[in-house]
Amino acid sequence: METGFTLSNTIAAILTIGIISFLWKDNPLYKLCESLFVGVSAGYWFVSLYYQNLLPKLFDTLGLTQLFTSADIEPGAIQILINEGRVDNSFLYLIAGILGALMLTRLIPNLGWISRWPLAFIVGTTSGLYFTTYFQSNAMAQLRSTILPLDSIGNVVIVIGTVCGLVYFYFSKEHKGVMGGAARVGVWFLMITFGASFGYTVMSRMSLLIGRFDFIFSTWLGLTG
Protein backbone atom coordinates (compact mmCIF):
# COMPACT_ATOMS: atom_id res chain seq x y z
CA MET A 1 0.00 0.00 0.00
CA GLU A 2 1.16 3.52 -0.78
CA THR A 3 2.24 5.34 2.38
CA GLY A 4 2.23 8.99 3.36
CA PHE A 5 -0.03 11.99 2.74
CA THR A 6 -1.39 10.89 -0.61
CA LEU A 7 -4.86 12.03 -1.60
CA SER A 8 -6.42 8.56 -1.25
CA ASN A 9 -4.75 7.91 2.13
CA THR A 10 -5.86 11.31 3.44
CA ILE A 11 -9.47 10.78 2.36
CA ALA A 12 -9.45 7.27 3.86
CA ALA A 13 -7.95 8.58 7.13
CA ILE A 14 -10.47 11.42 7.43
CA LEU A 15 -13.35 9.00 6.79
CA THR A 16 -11.94 6.57 9.37
CA ILE A 17 -11.63 9.34 11.96
CA GLY A 18 -15.11 10.56 11.04
CA ILE A 19 -16.67 7.18 11.70
CA ILE A 20 -14.68 6.65 14.92
CA SER A 21 -15.76 10.13 16.12
CA PHE A 22 -19.19 8.60 16.73
CA LEU A 23 -17.70 7.25 19.97
CA TRP A 24 -17.56 10.86 21.19
CA LYS A 25 -21.02 11.87 20.01
CA ASP A 26 -23.09 12.42 16.88
CA ASN A 27 -21.37 15.22 14.96
CA PRO A 28 -21.31 16.79 11.48
CA LEU A 29 -18.24 14.82 10.38
CA TYR A 30 -19.92 11.53 11.30
CA LYS A 31 -23.08 12.63 9.48
CA LEU A 32 -21.02 13.39 6.39
CA CYS A 33 -19.24 10.03 6.53
CA GLU A 34 -22.52 8.21 7.18
CA SER A 35 -24.28 9.85 4.23
CA LEU A 36 -21.28 9.24 2.00
CA PHE A 37 -21.06 5.59 3.06
CA VAL A 38 -24.77 4.95 2.57
CA GLY A 39 -24.93 6.77 -0.76
CA VAL A 40 -21.79 5.25 -2.25
CA SER A 41 -22.61 1.74 -1.05
CA ALA A 42 -26.23 1.88 -2.27
CA GLY A 43 -25.01 3.02 -5.69
CA TYR A 44 -22.23 0.44 -5.69
CA TRP A 45 -24.64 -2.38 -4.86
CA PHE A 46 -27.03 -1.32 -7.58
CA VAL A 47 -24.28 -1.38 -10.20
CA SER A 48 -22.77 -4.55 -8.75
CA LEU A 49 -26.09 -6.42 -8.79
CA TYR A 50 -26.72 -5.32 -12.35
CA TYR A 51 -23.32 -6.39 -13.68
CA GLN A 52 -22.98 -9.55 -11.59
CA ASN A 53 -26.52 -10.87 -11.75
CA LEU A 54 -28.96 -9.21 -14.10
CA LEU A 55 -26.61 -8.79 -17.07
CA PRO A 56 -24.69 -12.12 -17.12
CA LYS A 57 -27.37 -14.38 -15.64
CA LEU A 58 -30.43 -13.03 -17.41
CA PHE A 59 -29.71 -10.79 -20.39
CA ASP A 60 -26.60 -12.64 -21.63
CA THR A 61 -27.99 -16.11 -20.96
CA LEU A 62 -31.23 -15.40 -22.75
CA GLY A 63 -29.37 -13.70 -25.59
CA LEU A 64 -30.89 -10.25 -25.20
CA THR A 65 -27.48 -8.55 -24.98
CA GLN A 66 -26.36 -10.29 -28.19
CA LEU A 67 -29.59 -9.22 -29.87
CA PHE A 68 -29.16 -5.52 -29.24
CA THR A 69 -25.39 -5.06 -29.07
CA SER A 70 -22.36 -6.29 -30.95
CA ALA A 71 -20.69 -7.56 -27.76
CA ASP A 72 -18.54 -10.66 -28.24
CA ILE A 73 -20.48 -13.03 -25.98
CA GLU A 74 -21.39 -16.69 -26.35
CA PRO A 75 -24.76 -17.20 -28.07
CA GLY A 76 -27.73 -17.09 -25.70
CA ALA A 77 -30.95 -19.07 -25.74
CA ILE A 78 -32.51 -16.89 -28.45
CA GLN A 79 -29.50 -17.29 -30.78
CA ILE A 80 -29.49 -21.06 -30.21
CA LEU A 81 -33.17 -21.19 -31.09
CA ILE A 82 -32.65 -19.14 -34.26
CA ASN A 83 -29.41 -20.79 -35.45
CA GLU A 84 -29.90 -24.38 -34.33
CA GLY A 85 -33.67 -24.60 -34.01
CA ARG A 86 -33.23 -25.97 -30.50
CA VAL A 87 -34.92 -24.81 -27.28
CA ASP A 88 -32.04 -24.47 -24.84
CA ASN A 89 -32.42 -25.04 -21.09
CA SER A 90 -31.29 -21.45 -20.61
CA PHE A 91 -34.84 -20.38 -21.41
CA LEU A 92 -35.63 -21.41 -17.82
CA TYR A 93 -33.97 -18.15 -16.77
CA LEU A 94 -36.94 -16.44 -18.33
CA ILE A 95 -39.04 -17.69 -15.40
CA ALA A 96 -36.67 -15.96 -12.98
CA GLY A 97 -36.85 -12.82 -15.10
CA ILE A 98 -40.64 -12.87 -15.09
CA LEU A 99 -40.73 -13.44 -11.32
CA GLY A 100 -38.34 -10.52 -10.89
CA ALA A 101 -40.49 -8.33 -13.11
CA LEU A 102 -43.57 -9.29 -11.07
CA MET A 103 -41.91 -7.66 -8.06
CA LEU A 104 -42.34 -4.36 -9.85
CA THR A 105 -46.11 -4.72 -9.74
CA ARG A 106 -45.74 -3.23 -6.26
CA LEU A 107 -45.64 0.07 -8.06
CA ILE A 108 -49.17 -0.45 -9.42
CA PRO A 109 -51.61 -0.26 -6.49
CA ASN A 110 -54.27 -2.51 -8.06
CA LEU A 111 -51.77 -5.20 -9.06
CA GLY A 112 -49.54 -5.03 -5.97
CA TRP A 113 -50.81 -8.40 -4.72
CA ILE A 114 -49.05 -10.17 -7.62
CA SER A 115 -45.69 -9.30 -6.06
CA ARG A 116 -46.46 -11.90 -3.39
CA TRP A 117 -45.96 -14.69 -5.93
CA PRO A 118 -42.23 -14.20 -6.40
CA LEU A 119 -41.88 -13.81 -2.64
CA ALA A 120 -43.71 -17.10 -2.12
CA PHE A 121 -41.46 -18.70 -4.73
CA ILE A 122 -38.29 -17.47 -3.00
CA VAL A 123 -39.39 -18.55 0.47
CA GLY A 124 -40.75 -21.93 -0.65
CA THR A 125 -37.80 -22.84 -2.84
CA THR A 126 -35.27 -21.85 -0.23
CA SER A 127 -37.04 -23.82 2.49
CA GLY A 128 -37.11 -26.92 0.29
CA LEU A 129 -33.49 -26.61 -0.77
CA TYR A 130 -32.18 -25.98 2.73
CA PHE A 131 -34.23 -28.70 4.38
CA THR A 132 -31.84 -31.56 3.64
CA THR A 133 -28.60 -29.63 4.15
CA TYR A 134 -29.70 -28.05 7.43
CA PHE A 135 -31.21 -31.26 8.71
CA GLN A 136 -28.03 -33.10 7.88
CA SER A 137 -25.59 -30.60 9.41
CA ASN A 138 -27.66 -29.20 12.28
CA ALA A 139 -29.46 -32.32 13.39
CA MET A 140 -28.10 -35.65 12.17
CA ALA A 141 -24.39 -34.82 12.39
CA GLN A 142 -24.90 -33.38 15.89
CA LEU A 143 -26.80 -36.46 17.01
CA ARG A 144 -24.15 -38.76 15.66
CA SER A 145 -21.43 -36.81 17.49
CA THR A 146 -23.35 -36.90 20.78
CA ILE A 147 -23.70 -40.67 20.91
CA LEU A 148 -20.64 -41.19 23.09
CA PRO A 149 -19.77 -43.62 25.87
CA LEU A 150 -19.94 -42.06 29.32
CA ASP A 151 -16.34 -43.01 30.09
CA SER A 152 -14.82 -39.55 30.46
CA ILE A 153 -15.79 -36.21 31.98
CA GLY A 154 -15.66 -34.57 28.54
CA ASN A 155 -18.18 -37.04 27.10
CA VAL A 156 -20.49 -36.66 30.12
CA VAL A 157 -20.41 -32.86 29.73
CA ILE A 158 -21.20 -33.10 25.99
CA VAL A 159 -24.12 -35.49 26.50
CA ILE A 160 -25.64 -33.56 29.45
CA GLY A 161 -25.14 -30.20 27.69
CA THR A 162 -26.82 -31.40 24.49
CA VAL A 163 -29.79 -33.07 26.18
CA CYS A 164 -30.38 -30.15 28.57
CA GLY A 165 -30.07 -27.70 25.67
CA LEU A 166 -32.73 -29.68 23.79
CA VAL A 167 -34.96 -29.61 26.87
CA TYR A 168 -34.61 -25.81 27.05
CA PHE A 169 -35.82 -25.51 23.46
CA TYR A 170 -38.75 -27.86 24.01
CA PHE A 171 -41.85 -25.68 23.89
CA SER A 172 -44.66 -28.18 24.44
CA LYS A 173 -44.29 -28.38 28.21
CA GLU A 174 -43.84 -25.84 30.98
CA HIS A 175 -40.37 -25.67 32.45
CA LYS A 176 -41.30 -27.01 35.86
CA GLY A 177 -39.95 -29.85 38.02
CA VAL A 178 -37.38 -32.06 36.29
CA MET A 179 -37.92 -30.28 32.97
CA GLY A 180 -37.33 -26.94 34.66
CA GLY A 181 -34.12 -28.17 36.28
CA ALA A 182 -32.81 -29.61 33.02
CA ALA A 183 -33.74 -26.42 31.16
CA ARG A 184 -31.84 -24.34 33.73
CA VAL A 185 -28.77 -26.52 33.23
CA GLY A 186 -29.26 -26.05 29.49
CA VAL A 187 -29.30 -22.26 29.90
CA TRP A 188 -26.09 -22.44 31.92
CA PHE A 189 -24.42 -24.36 29.12
CA LEU A 190 -25.66 -21.78 26.62
CA MET A 191 -24.41 -18.86 28.71
CA ILE A 192 -20.96 -20.40 29.21
CA THR A 193 -20.76 -20.96 25.44
CA PHE A 194 -21.85 -17.37 24.80
CA GLY A 195 -19.22 -16.08 27.22
CA ALA A 196 -16.45 -17.94 25.45
CA SER A 197 -17.76 -16.80 22.06
CA PHE A 198 -18.02 -13.19 23.28
CA GLY A 199 -14.38 -13.10 24.38
CA TYR A 200 -13.20 -14.70 21.17
CA THR A 201 -15.11 -12.25 18.96
CA VAL A 202 -14.10 -9.18 20.98
CA MET A 203 -10.47 -10.13 20.42
CA SER A 204 -11.06 -10.37 16.67
CA ARG A 205 -12.77 -6.93 16.71
CA MET A 206 -9.75 -5.53 18.53
CA SER A 207 -7.57 -6.71 15.69
CA LEU A 208 -9.82 -4.77 13.27
CA LEU A 209 -9.42 -1.64 15.40
CA ILE A 210 -5.67 -2.14 15.53
CA GLY A 211 -5.71 -2.43 11.74
CA ARG A 212 -7.38 0.98 11.38
CA PHE A 213 -5.03 2.61 13.91
CA ASP A 214 -2.10 1.07 12.10
CA PHE A 215 -3.38 2.66 8.89
CA ILE A 216 -3.67 6.11 10.51
CA PHE A 217 -0.42 6.13 12.49
CA SER A 218 1.78 4.06 10.22
CA THR A 219 0.50 4.23 6.64
CA TRP A 220 -0.86 7.78 6.71
CA LEU A 221 1.17 9.65 9.33
CA GLY A 222 4.26 7.44 9.12
CA LEU A 223 4.81 7.68 12.88
CA THR A 224 5.65 4.02 13.45
CA GLY A 225 7.97 1.58 11.72
Place this chain on the structure above:
Amino acid sequence: MQRLLGIFLIIGFLFPLTWISESFAQENPAFDDSAGITIAPPTNVKAYDHPGDAGGAIVVEWDLSPQDHPENDLILGYEIFRAVYPDGEYESIGVASPGHTSYMDANAEDEHEYIYKVTATSGNGPSATAISNPAGSSPEWINFGMTNLFIIGLIICSSVIYFIMHAKKGGKLFLRKIGGLEAIDDAIGRATEMGRPILFIPGIHDMDDVQTIAGLTILNYIAKKVAEYDSRLHVPVCRSIVMTTARESIKEAYLSAGRPDAYSDDFVHYVTDEQFGYVAAVDGVMVREKPATCFYLGAFFAESLIMAETGNSIGAIQIAGTAMPAQLPFFVAACDYTLIGEELFAASAYLSGEPKQLGSLKGQDVGKVIAMAAIGVGVLVETIYVISGSSAIGNLSSFIKNLFVLG
Protein backbone atom coordinates in the same frame (compact mmCIF):
# COMPACT_ATOMS: atom_id res chain seq x y z
CA MET B 1 52.76 -48.14 -10.10
CA GLN B 2 50.74 -50.84 -8.42
CA ARG B 3 48.96 -48.14 -6.40
CA LEU B 4 48.13 -46.23 -9.64
CA LEU B 5 46.84 -49.40 -11.28
CA GLY B 6 44.66 -50.06 -8.19
CA ILE B 7 43.13 -46.58 -8.43
CA PHE B 8 42.34 -47.08 -12.14
CA LEU B 9 40.76 -50.45 -11.40
CA ILE B 10 38.59 -49.00 -8.66
CA ILE B 11 37.48 -46.09 -10.87
CA GLY B 12 36.89 -48.47 -13.75
CA PHE B 13 34.73 -50.68 -11.55
CA LEU B 14 32.77 -47.93 -9.73
CA PHE B 15 31.96 -45.77 -12.78
CA PRO B 16 29.91 -48.37 -14.67
CA LEU B 17 28.17 -49.31 -11.41
CA THR B 18 27.15 -45.69 -10.76
CA TRP B 19 26.06 -45.26 -14.37
CA ILE B 20 23.96 -48.43 -14.26
CA SER B 21 22.40 -47.34 -11.02
CA GLU B 22 21.49 -43.86 -12.37
CA SER B 23 20.20 -45.23 -15.66
CA PHE B 24 18.05 -47.73 -13.84
CA ALA B 25 16.56 -45.05 -11.60
CA GLN B 26 15.77 -42.84 -14.60
CA GLU B 27 14.23 -45.59 -16.67
CA ASN B 28 12.28 -47.08 -13.85
CA PRO B 29 10.90 -44.33 -11.60
CA ALA B 30 9.58 -46.94 -9.20
CA PHE B 31 13.13 -47.43 -7.92
CA ASP B 32 13.65 -45.32 -4.82
CA ASP B 33 17.38 -44.61 -4.70
CA SER B 34 17.34 -43.13 -1.22
CA ALA B 35 15.61 -46.08 0.33
CA GLY B 36 17.08 -48.58 -2.09
CA ILE B 37 13.76 -50.26 -2.70
CA THR B 38 11.25 -50.37 -5.51
CA ILE B 39 8.00 -48.42 -4.99
CA ALA B 40 5.18 -50.71 -5.94
CA PRO B 41 2.16 -49.09 -7.54
CA PRO B 42 -1.33 -49.16 -6.06
CA THR B 43 -3.34 -52.13 -7.28
CA ASN B 44 -6.89 -53.09 -8.10
CA VAL B 45 -7.85 -49.64 -9.42
CA LYS B 46 -11.60 -49.43 -9.95
CA ALA B 47 -13.75 -46.61 -11.29
CA TYR B 48 -17.52 -46.36 -11.01
CA ASP B 49 -20.30 -43.81 -11.19
CA HIS B 50 -20.83 -41.97 -7.91
CA PRO B 51 -24.21 -43.26 -6.76
CA GLY B 52 -27.21 -41.13 -5.92
CA ASP B 53 -26.12 -37.88 -7.52
CA ALA B 54 -27.08 -35.69 -10.44
CA GLY B 55 -24.26 -37.07 -12.58
CA GLY B 56 -20.87 -35.56 -13.27
CA ALA B 57 -18.97 -37.58 -10.65
CA ILE B 58 -16.95 -40.78 -10.82
CA VAL B 59 -15.32 -42.51 -7.86
CA VAL B 60 -11.85 -44.00 -8.30
CA GLU B 61 -10.73 -46.59 -5.75
CA TRP B 62 -7.50 -48.53 -5.33
CA ASP B 63 -5.64 -50.77 -2.92
CA LEU B 64 -2.71 -49.07 -1.22
CA SER B 65 0.82 -49.53 -2.44
CA PRO B 66 2.46 -52.21 -0.23
CA GLN B 67 4.99 -49.56 0.89
CA ASP B 68 2.27 -47.21 2.13
CA HIS B 69 2.71 -47.44 5.90
CA PRO B 70 2.34 -44.49 8.29
CA GLU B 71 5.61 -45.43 10.01
CA ASN B 72 7.94 -45.29 6.98
CA ASP B 73 6.75 -42.08 5.21
CA LEU B 74 7.92 -43.59 1.93
CA ILE B 75 4.80 -42.73 -0.05
CA LEU B 76 4.09 -39.00 -0.43
CA GLY B 77 0.68 -39.51 -2.00
CA TYR B 78 -1.20 -40.81 -5.00
CA GLU B 79 -1.65 -38.95 -8.24
CA ILE B 80 -4.74 -39.63 -10.30
CA PHE B 81 -4.75 -39.29 -14.09
CA ARG B 82 -7.74 -39.38 -16.37
CA ALA B 83 -8.24 -39.97 -20.08
CA VAL B 84 -11.32 -40.09 -22.24
CA TYR B 85 -11.91 -43.73 -23.18
CA PRO B 86 -10.68 -45.28 -25.45
CA ASP B 87 -8.01 -43.07 -27.02
CA GLY B 88 -7.80 -39.82 -25.03
CA GLU B 89 -4.62 -38.47 -23.51
CA TYR B 90 -4.01 -38.77 -19.81
CA GLU B 91 -4.09 -35.63 -17.71
CA SER B 92 -3.50 -35.24 -14.01
CA ILE B 93 -6.75 -34.45 -12.20
CA GLY B 94 -5.77 -34.56 -8.56
CA VAL B 95 -3.84 -36.11 -5.73
CA ALA B 96 -4.77 -38.13 -2.66
CA SER B 97 -2.86 -38.27 0.60
CA PRO B 98 -0.98 -41.41 1.72
CA GLY B 99 -3.30 -43.97 3.28
CA HIS B 100 -6.25 -42.83 1.18
CA THR B 101 -7.82 -45.36 -1.15
CA SER B 102 -10.30 -43.29 -3.10
CA TYR B 103 -10.71 -40.08 -5.06
CA MET B 104 -13.83 -38.50 -6.45
CA ASP B 105 -13.58 -36.98 -9.91
CA ALA B 106 -16.29 -34.32 -9.66
CA ASN B 107 -15.60 -32.87 -13.12
CA ALA B 108 -16.68 -35.76 -15.29
CA GLU B 109 -18.95 -35.18 -18.25
CA ASP B 110 -21.86 -37.58 -18.52
CA GLU B 111 -21.50 -38.07 -22.26
CA HIS B 112 -17.96 -39.50 -21.97
CA GLU B 113 -16.47 -42.67 -20.56
CA TYR B 114 -13.18 -42.27 -18.77
CA ILE B 115 -10.27 -44.45 -17.85
CA TYR B 116 -8.10 -43.66 -14.83
CA LYS B 117 -4.59 -44.49 -13.76
CA VAL B 118 -3.11 -44.03 -10.32
CA THR B 119 0.54 -43.70 -9.35
CA ALA B 120 2.14 -43.73 -5.93
CA THR B 121 4.53 -40.79 -5.52
CA SER B 122 7.74 -41.19 -3.55
CA GLY B 123 10.68 -38.87 -2.93
CA ASN B 124 12.22 -39.93 -6.23
CA GLY B 125 9.15 -39.59 -8.39
CA PRO B 126 6.12 -41.60 -9.32
CA SER B 127 5.80 -45.38 -9.28
CA ALA B 128 4.54 -47.47 -12.12
CA THR B 129 0.85 -47.01 -12.80
CA ALA B 130 -2.23 -49.10 -12.40
CA ILE B 131 -5.12 -48.59 -14.81
CA SER B 132 -8.82 -48.77 -14.08
CA ASN B 133 -11.78 -50.10 -15.99
CA PRO B 134 -13.61 -47.55 -18.16
CA ALA B 135 -16.44 -45.79 -16.33
CA GLY B 136 -18.99 -43.09 -17.02
CA SER B 137 -21.18 -40.90 -14.86
CA SER B 138 -24.94 -40.59 -15.02
CA PRO B 139 -27.66 -38.93 -12.95
CA GLU B 140 -29.91 -40.95 -10.64
CA TRP B 141 -33.43 -40.07 -9.59
CA ILE B 142 -33.11 -41.33 -6.03
CA ASN B 143 -30.18 -41.13 -3.64
CA PHE B 144 -30.63 -44.25 -1.52
CA GLY B 145 -27.80 -43.15 0.72
CA MET B 146 -30.19 -40.63 2.24
CA THR B 147 -32.96 -43.09 3.09
CA ASN B 148 -32.47 -42.53 6.82
CA LEU B 149 -32.79 -38.77 6.32
CA PHE B 150 -35.94 -39.39 4.32
CA ILE B 151 -37.51 -41.56 7.04
CA ILE B 152 -36.65 -39.17 9.90
CA GLY B 153 -37.76 -36.19 7.80
CA LEU B 154 -40.97 -38.02 6.94
CA ILE B 155 -41.75 -38.63 10.61
CA ILE B 156 -41.15 -34.98 11.51
CA CYS B 157 -43.01 -33.63 8.46
CA SER B 158 -45.94 -35.95 9.20
CA SER B 159 -46.01 -34.63 12.75
CA VAL B 160 -45.96 -31.06 11.47
CA ILE B 161 -48.84 -31.75 9.05
CA TYR B 162 -50.80 -33.57 11.76
CA PHE B 163 -50.46 -30.66 14.21
CA ILE B 164 -51.30 -28.09 11.52
CA MET B 165 -54.48 -29.99 10.66
CA HIS B 166 -55.25 -30.32 14.35
CA ALA B 167 -54.84 -26.56 14.89
CA LYS B 168 -56.88 -25.76 11.80
CA LYS B 169 -59.75 -27.84 13.15
CA GLY B 170 -59.68 -25.66 16.25
CA GLY B 171 -57.72 -28.05 18.47
CA LYS B 172 -55.67 -26.35 21.14
CA LEU B 173 -51.90 -26.61 20.92
CA PHE B 174 -50.08 -25.81 24.11
CA LEU B 175 -46.94 -23.71 23.91
CA ARG B 176 -45.12 -22.66 27.05
CA LYS B 177 -44.62 -18.96 27.74
CA ILE B 178 -41.49 -17.53 26.25
CA GLY B 179 -39.54 -15.07 28.37
CA GLY B 180 -39.29 -11.69 26.70
CA LEU B 181 -42.57 -11.84 24.81
CA GLU B 182 -44.55 -10.17 27.57
CA ALA B 183 -41.97 -7.42 27.52
CA ILE B 184 -42.95 -6.55 23.94
CA ASP B 185 -46.28 -5.02 25.00
CA ASP B 186 -44.62 -3.17 27.89
CA ALA B 187 -41.91 -1.83 25.58
CA ILE B 188 -44.45 -0.54 23.05
CA GLY B 189 -46.49 1.02 25.87
CA ARG B 190 -43.39 2.73 27.25
CA ALA B 191 -42.55 4.22 23.84
CA THR B 192 -46.11 5.50 23.53
CA GLU B 193 -45.99 7.13 26.95
CA MET B 194 -42.65 8.75 26.21
CA GLY B 195 -43.83 9.95 22.80
CA ARG B 196 -40.81 8.41 21.13
CA PRO B 197 -40.68 6.07 18.14
CA ILE B 198 -40.11 2.32 18.07
CA LEU B 199 -37.22 1.07 15.98
CA PHE B 200 -37.44 -2.35 14.38
CA ILE B 201 -34.42 -3.96 12.69
CA PRO B 202 -35.25 -7.14 10.73
CA GLY B 203 -31.62 -8.25 10.38
CA ILE B 204 -29.47 -8.03 7.30
CA HIS B 205 -30.52 -11.16 5.45
CA ASP B 206 -33.06 -11.37 2.67
CA MET B 207 -36.46 -13.03 2.63
CA ASP B 208 -34.87 -16.40 1.86
CA ASP B 209 -33.77 -16.61 5.50
CA VAL B 210 -36.35 -18.07 7.85
CA GLN B 211 -35.09 -15.75 10.62
CA THR B 212 -36.12 -12.73 8.57
CA ILE B 213 -39.54 -14.29 8.03
CA ALA B 214 -39.92 -14.93 11.78
CA GLY B 215 -38.79 -11.36 12.51
CA LEU B 216 -41.37 -9.93 10.12
CA THR B 217 -44.10 -12.08 11.65
CA ILE B 218 -43.31 -10.52 15.02
CA LEU B 219 -43.20 -7.12 13.29
CA ASN B 220 -46.80 -7.73 12.26
CA TYR B 221 -47.77 -8.19 15.92
CA ILE B 222 -45.77 -5.13 16.97
CA ALA B 223 -47.30 -3.01 14.19
CA LYS B 224 -50.78 -4.03 15.33
CA LYS B 225 -49.99 -2.83 18.87
CA VAL B 226 -48.38 0.34 17.51
CA ALA B 227 -51.53 1.04 15.48
CA GLU B 228 -53.74 0.47 18.55
CA TYR B 229 -51.57 2.70 20.77
CA ASP B 230 -51.11 5.28 18.00
CA SER B 231 -47.37 5.15 18.47
CA ARG B 232 -44.68 5.60 15.80
CA LEU B 233 -42.79 2.81 14.04
CA HIS B 234 -39.53 3.09 12.11
CA VAL B 235 -38.13 0.15 10.13
CA PRO B 236 -34.89 0.79 8.21
CA VAL B 237 -33.99 -2.23 6.04
CA CYS B 238 -31.07 -3.27 3.89
CA ARG B 239 -32.83 -5.55 1.41
CA SER B 240 -35.35 -4.42 -1.15
CA ILE B 241 -37.54 -7.53 -0.89
CA VAL B 242 -37.54 -7.22 2.89
CA MET B 243 -38.73 -3.64 2.47
CA THR B 244 -41.63 -4.79 0.30
CA THR B 245 -42.59 -7.57 2.68
CA ALA B 246 -42.28 -5.39 5.79
CA ARG B 247 -44.56 -2.77 4.24
CA GLU B 248 -47.04 -5.50 3.35
CA SER B 249 -46.93 -6.86 6.89
CA ILE B 250 -47.38 -3.47 8.58
CA LYS B 251 -50.15 -2.46 6.18
CA GLU B 252 -52.04 -5.65 6.99
CA ALA B 253 -51.49 -5.04 10.74
CA TYR B 254 -52.89 -1.49 10.52
CA LEU B 255 -55.84 -2.80 8.54
CA SER B 256 -56.63 -5.49 11.10
CA ALA B 257 -56.27 -2.91 13.90
CA GLY B 258 -58.93 -0.83 12.12
CA ARG B 259 -56.57 2.03 11.33
CA PRO B 260 -55.65 1.75 7.64
CA ASP B 261 -55.66 5.55 7.36
CA ALA B 262 -52.75 5.78 9.82
CA TYR B 263 -50.50 3.55 7.71
CA SER B 264 -47.70 5.11 5.70
CA ASP B 265 -45.11 3.52 3.40
CA ASP B 266 -42.58 5.78 5.11
CA PHE B 267 -42.58 3.51 8.16
CA VAL B 268 -40.24 1.25 6.21
CA HIS B 269 -37.39 2.56 4.12
CA TYR B 270 -34.46 1.05 2.31
CA VAL B 271 -30.98 2.22 3.32
CA THR B 272 -28.30 0.20 1.54
CA ASP B 273 -27.31 -3.41 1.00
CA GLU B 274 -23.85 -2.71 2.40
CA GLN B 275 -23.62 -4.14 5.90
CA PHE B 276 -21.67 -1.38 7.64
CA GLY B 277 -23.23 1.41 5.61
CA TYR B 278 -26.55 0.14 6.96
CA VAL B 279 -25.16 0.06 10.51
CA ALA B 280 -23.85 3.63 10.21
CA ALA B 281 -27.29 4.83 9.10
CA VAL B 282 -29.15 2.91 11.83
CA ASP B 283 -26.78 4.26 14.50
CA GLY B 284 -27.44 7.76 13.18
CA VAL B 285 -31.20 7.19 13.39
CA MET B 286 -30.83 5.96 16.96
CA VAL B 287 -28.89 8.95 18.29
CA ARG B 288 -31.06 11.48 16.44
CA GLU B 289 -34.56 10.04 16.92
CA LYS B 290 -33.80 8.44 20.30
CA PRO B 291 -36.32 5.60 20.03
CA ALA B 292 -37.67 4.36 23.36
CA THR B 293 -37.68 0.76 22.18
CA CYS B 294 -35.44 -1.12 19.78
CA PHE B 295 -36.27 -4.53 18.36
CA TYR B 296 -33.59 -6.59 16.65
CA LEU B 297 -35.31 -9.68 15.28
CA GLY B 298 -33.80 -11.57 12.37
CA ALA B 299 -30.41 -12.69 11.07
CA PHE B 300 -27.47 -10.61 12.28
CA PHE B 301 -23.73 -10.62 11.83
CA ALA B 302 -20.97 -8.28 13.00
CA GLU B 303 -23.36 -5.32 13.21
CA SER B 304 -25.26 -6.81 16.16
CA LEU B 305 -23.04 -5.42 18.93
CA ILE B 306 -22.61 -2.02 17.26
CA MET B 307 -26.35 -1.50 17.05
CA ALA B 308 -27.18 -3.00 20.43
CA GLU B 309 -24.50 -0.90 22.16
CA THR B 310 -25.76 2.30 20.51
CA GLY B 311 -29.32 1.41 21.54
CA ASN B 312 -28.08 0.80 25.06
CA SER B 313 -26.29 4.17 25.14
CA ILE B 314 -29.54 6.05 24.37
CA GLY B 315 -31.39 4.24 27.14
CA ALA B 316 -33.81 2.31 24.90
CA ILE B 317 -35.48 -0.91 26.01
CA GLN B 318 -34.03 -3.52 23.71
CA ILE B 319 -35.51 -6.85 22.70
CA ALA B 320 -33.46 -9.02 20.40
CA GLY B 321 -33.85 -12.41 18.80
CA THR B 322 -31.66 -14.30 16.38
CA ALA B 323 -30.55 -17.81 15.53
CA MET B 324 -27.00 -16.72 14.67
CA PRO B 325 -24.94 -18.42 17.41
CA ALA B 326 -21.98 -16.04 17.05
CA GLN B 327 -24.14 -12.93 17.60
CA LEU B 328 -26.27 -14.16 20.49
CA PRO B 329 -23.60 -13.33 23.12
CA PHE B 330 -23.69 -9.65 22.12
CA PHE B 331 -27.45 -9.43 22.30
CA VAL B 332 -27.47 -11.25 25.63
CA ALA B 333 -24.90 -8.76 26.95
CA ALA B 334 -26.41 -5.54 25.56
CA CYS B 335 -30.18 -6.11 25.39
CA ASP B 336 -32.88 -6.39 28.03
CA TYR B 337 -34.42 -9.52 26.55
CA THR B 338 -33.04 -11.94 24.03
CA LEU B 339 -34.88 -14.67 22.17
CA ILE B 340 -32.26 -17.37 21.77
CA GLY B 341 -32.21 -19.40 18.57
CA GLU B 342 -35.43 -21.32 18.14
CA GLU B 343 -37.21 -19.08 20.65
CA LEU B 344 -37.37 -16.55 17.82
CA PHE B 345 -39.42 -18.96 15.70
CA ALA B 346 -41.47 -20.03 18.72
CA ALA B 347 -42.21 -16.38 19.51
CA SER B 348 -43.33 -15.85 15.94
CA ALA B 349 -45.71 -18.81 16.20
CA TYR B 350 -46.87 -17.87 19.69
CA LEU B 351 -47.72 -14.29 18.76
CA SER B 352 -49.27 -14.99 15.40
CA GLY B 353 -51.29 -17.97 16.62
CA GLU B 354 -51.28 -19.23 13.04
CA PRO B 355 -52.02 -22.95 12.75
CA LYS B 356 -49.16 -23.40 10.29
CA GLN B 357 -46.56 -21.91 12.59
CA LEU B 358 -47.94 -23.56 15.72
CA GLY B 359 -48.15 -26.93 14.00
CA SER B 360 -44.65 -26.55 12.67
CA LEU B 361 -43.29 -25.82 16.14
CA LYS B 362 -45.12 -28.76 17.67
CA GLY B 363 -43.85 -31.03 14.91
CA GLN B 364 -40.32 -29.90 15.62
CA ASP B 365 -40.86 -30.71 19.27
CA VAL B 366 -41.62 -34.27 18.19
CA GLY B 367 -38.26 -34.22 16.40
CA LYS B 368 -36.57 -33.10 19.63
CA VAL B 369 -38.15 -35.95 21.57
CA ILE B 370 -36.87 -38.40 18.93
CA ALA B 371 -33.41 -36.79 19.18
CA MET B 372 -33.34 -37.03 22.98
CA ALA B 373 -34.52 -40.65 22.87
CA ALA B 374 -31.89 -41.52 20.26
CA ILE B 375 -29.15 -39.88 22.32
CA GLY B 376 -30.34 -41.67 25.48
CA VAL B 377 -30.45 -45.11 23.86
CA GLY B 378 -27.26 -44.55 21.85
CA VAL B 379 -25.25 -43.36 24.86
CA LEU B 380 -26.51 -46.27 26.98
CA VAL B 381 -25.60 -48.88 24.36
CA GLU B 382 -22.22 -47.27 23.64
CA THR B 383 -21.37 -47.17 27.35
CA ILE B 384 -22.36 -50.82 27.85
CA TYR B 385 -20.24 -51.72 24.84
CA VAL B 386 -17.18 -49.95 26.26
CA ILE B 387 -17.66 -51.69 29.63
CA SER B 388 -18.51 -55.18 28.34
CA GLY B 389 -16.64 -55.28 25.03
CA SER B 390 -19.39 -57.53 23.62
CA SER B 391 -19.30 -57.64 19.83
CA ALA B 392 -23.11 -57.97 19.67
CA ILE B 393 -23.51 -54.73 21.64
CA GLY B 394 -20.80 -53.19 19.45
CA ASN B 395 -22.80 -54.05 16.33
CA LEU B 396 -25.94 -52.55 17.88
CA SER B 397 -24.00 -49.40 18.77
CA SER B 398 -22.68 -49.09 15.20
CA PHE B 399 -26.20 -49.59 13.85
CA ILE B 400 -27.58 -46.77 16.01
CA LYS B 401 -24.77 -44.40 15.05
CA ASN B 402 -25.12 -45.24 11.37
CA LEU B 403 -28.77 -44.22 11.53
CA PHE B 404 -27.49 -40.65 11.59
CA VAL B 405 -24.81 -40.99 8.92
CA LEU B 406 -25.70 -40.28 5.31
CA GLY B 407 -24.30 -42.56 2.66
